[in-house]
Amino acid sequence: MVSRRAFLAGSGAVTVGGLGFIPGFATTAQAAVSSTSGSPARLLPVFNRPKHLDYGDVSKIGGADQTLLTTLQGVVNRTEPELYFIYDTGTQSIPDAKWLTDMRLPTKLYKNPLDLVAKYRNRIRGAIVHDPAVPDSLNVATTLAGLENAVVADADQAKAHGLRIVKDLRGMFDDDRVKTYRWQLDNLFPRVTKKLLAGLPPTQVVDVEGVVWQEIARETQQIRDSSNRGTYNLDVSAKLGKEAVYVRFADSFTDDGWGASVRHVVVTANGAEFARFEPGAPEEAPYLFDGSHSSIGGEANRFADGGNYWIYRFEPPAGTTSLVVTVEMWNQYLVSATDTSPTRVEPFAYFRDYVVATKALVSWLPPGGATGDLLIEHYAKWPTLAPYMGWFANDVSGEWDGVDLASKGGSPVIAADFYMNGTVHAGFTAPISxxxxxxxxxxxxxxxxxxxxxxxxxxxxxxxxxxxxxxxxxxxxxxxxxxxxxxxxxxxxxxxxxxxxxxxxxxxxxxxxxxxxxxxxxxxxxxxxxxxxxxxxxxxxxxxxxxxxxxxxxxxxxxxxxxxxxxxxxxxxxxxxxxxxxxxxxxxxxxxxxxxxxxxxxxxxxxxxxxxxxxxxxxxxxxxxxxxxxxxxxxxxxxxxxxxxxxxxxxxxxxxxxxxxxxxxxxxxxxx
CATH class of the missing domain: 3.20.20.490 (GxGYxYP glycoside hydrolase, C-terminal domain)
Known part of the structure; x- marks a missing residue:
């Protein structure tokens, strides 16, 4: 991060943006403290004001290609914001397009946004190739991309776009997350910015289009006092026939925060038990297909409120004709099942332009256990007030524990993991009263x-x-x-x-x-x-x-x-x-x-x-x-x-x- 300020003299308004990416204060804390002396200081990175934007709609391309483009955006926009992308927001209004219109800048639409790789190839040194078998290697690749003026790609993408491989991470790491990020901290810390830390998930779960869910059970009353708590036999036999059955637990009334809550799960195939577990226990892990939108409660219960949900995947023995999921369940549950994998895993592309542009170190360390200890070590190595930008693993519990650790480590948190086009928005000039x-x-x-x-x-x-x-x-x-x-x-x-x-x-x-x-x-x-x-x-x-x-x-x-x-x-x-x-x-x-x-x-x-x-x-x-x-x-x-x-x-x-x-x-x- 760097420091600078600009004012509209005598107008009572501040104009932010447009003075270039320049060296900053010796420490973040000094920058903040100096702001109390009547000379406002800057905490976060500064970017030049965009003059013209090449843009494309990336909502229909996969996470791997989005990651290639957002890391390209980070390298290019570090000097001057020139690239902007429209993402699928899940809403009808698509704010990305609204903000682009509001800026009233000259623009050029690229119908195939991947054409921008060829246009700006001379601005990058090549590609950092991550290892698809080790998801966290994508974060290490992102850190290296910022340091090496490169993009993040897999081997096939690098070949397809004719990109020189600057660093190949395949085979460097295994599934030991602590070891991966320990290597990154030990080897890349001297080179990264000390003005901020970043936390981003390396992958995300993406909905597959066209999946048909069959409703199995629904609470039709807005029960919020657990008065319907009981044991429910959920017969999902109708979805047998393919490799697995997927069972989703959601909220039948999404506006009040009292969705499905489950304490105990037993699964029987043709009357014989083949799965038994408690939510949050190690025995649950082989069956928890997608738990990222749910939380663990004080009774070791898994719950999901509002638009949230979780999904179990059960692969019964061959020849199974009856599959019953027995759960202890309460509140406003909505249970449905399908025989089609409802999601796929893709690289998480968002906010990587900002991380690459600022040469920040990015990790994904759940704030408990050995990963939490390593996260604490990160906070200790960065100066007071260096923000943690991004988010934390483990949903609500991760939020509380993660923000608590950041507070103890002197780092304010900026929730930014889905902040798109940050390198453009940070540079755009606008009056603020x-x-x-x-x-x-x-x-x-x-x-x-x-x-x-x-x-x-x-x-x-x-x-x-x-x-x-x-x-x-x-x-x-x-x-x-x-x-x-x-x-x-x-x-x-x-x-x-x-x-x-x-x-x-x-x-x-x-x-x-x-x-x-x-x-x-x-x-x-x-x-x-x-x-x-x-x-x-x-x-x-x-x-x-x-x-x-x-x-x-x-x-x-x-x-x-x-x-x-x-x-x-x-x-x-x-x-x-x-x-x-x-x-x-x-x-x-x-x-x-x-x-x-x-x-x-x-x-x-x-x-x-x-x-x-x-x-x-x-x-x-x-x-x-x-x-x-x-x-x-x-x-x-x-x-x-x-x-x-x-x-x-x-x-x-x-x-x-x-x-x-x-x-x-x-x-x-x-x-x-």
């Missing part, structure tokens, strides 16, 4: 229930790039007050994105900082002196983006989120312009003053607008009405839209008043 949104001041608080609603997920820059754009384009946005968490680090990773949201916000939209400041982190896990550096960095980027509210995590004790400490809250008050903090919370309604700042616990409820309102009413029924009641309500960004918020607002009569966050905290600050 430094002025906070004016407060609609309520002269005197009344004995009412003051409610503010906040969309989560904004620390995730890929969410800001993709799903947030879809939500933002909902025609009902602005009909009711809503807060939108967003990453202030878009100031550097995507100023055009941040500028768009800031410029097009209605009077009922308020941008607030996503957890927990300049990068996703758990404040209670930091070394205090290093957390002060993080707070100084947060103060700098908040002042430059005009935000003065933050959604923050704290830390966990006995599996519960606890109140931010007096010392941490005081640090926020000292080093940042915050007017208040919304924080994760597991207890009753919370509204307190801590460290000089008002803090509210984030409250939420599952279901649709009617159910949310009913849960609010139940909570408010305990209120005595003798003083104002303040509730900070969370909105599930993956399940709700502005239309849902507008519907809820229409249900709120007396004693409720729905407020934007700045008015909410202005009022709370005078009441506490």
């Amino acid at each position: 430094e002025k906070p949104r004016p407060v609609r001041r309520i002269s005197k608080p009344k004995n009412k229930v003051y409610l503010t609603l906040t969309f989560g997920e904004g620390d995730n820059i890929q969410y800001c790039q993709r799903h947030l754009r879809d939500l933002w384009d909902d025609p009902k946005r602005g009909d009711a007050p809503a807060n939108w968490t967003i990453s202030p680090l878009l100031l550097e990773t995507g100023p055009g994105l941040f500028s768009h949201y800031q410029r097009t916000a209605t009077a009922n939209d308020l941008l607030v900082c996503g957890p927990s400041g300049a990068g996703y982190t758990y404040p209670g896990s930091w070394v205090p002196d290093e957390f002060t550096q993080y707070l100084k960095l947060t103060g700098s980027v908040l002042r430059r983006t005009g935000m003065d509210l933050v959604y923050s995590y704290s830390s966990r004790e006995n599996d519960k989120w606890v109140l931010l400490s007096e010392e941490i809250a005081h640090g926020f008050a000292t080093y940042t312009p915050l007017k208040g903090i919304m924080q994760t919370w597991d207890g009753d309604l919370l509204a307190v003053r801590q460290g000089g700042l008002p803090i509210v616990g984030q409250w939420g409820a599952p279901g649709n607008a009617t159910e949310y309102k009913a849960a609010l009413d139940a909570r408010v029924a305990q209120w005595d009405g003798a003083s104002p009641l303040f509730i900070s309500g969370g909105v599930n960004a993956w399940g709700w839209t502005p239309s849902d918020v507008a519907e809820l607002a229409g249900l709120l009569g007396d004693p409720y008043e729905l407020l934007l966050g700045n008015t909410f905290f202005d009022l709370l600050n005078r009441v506490l």
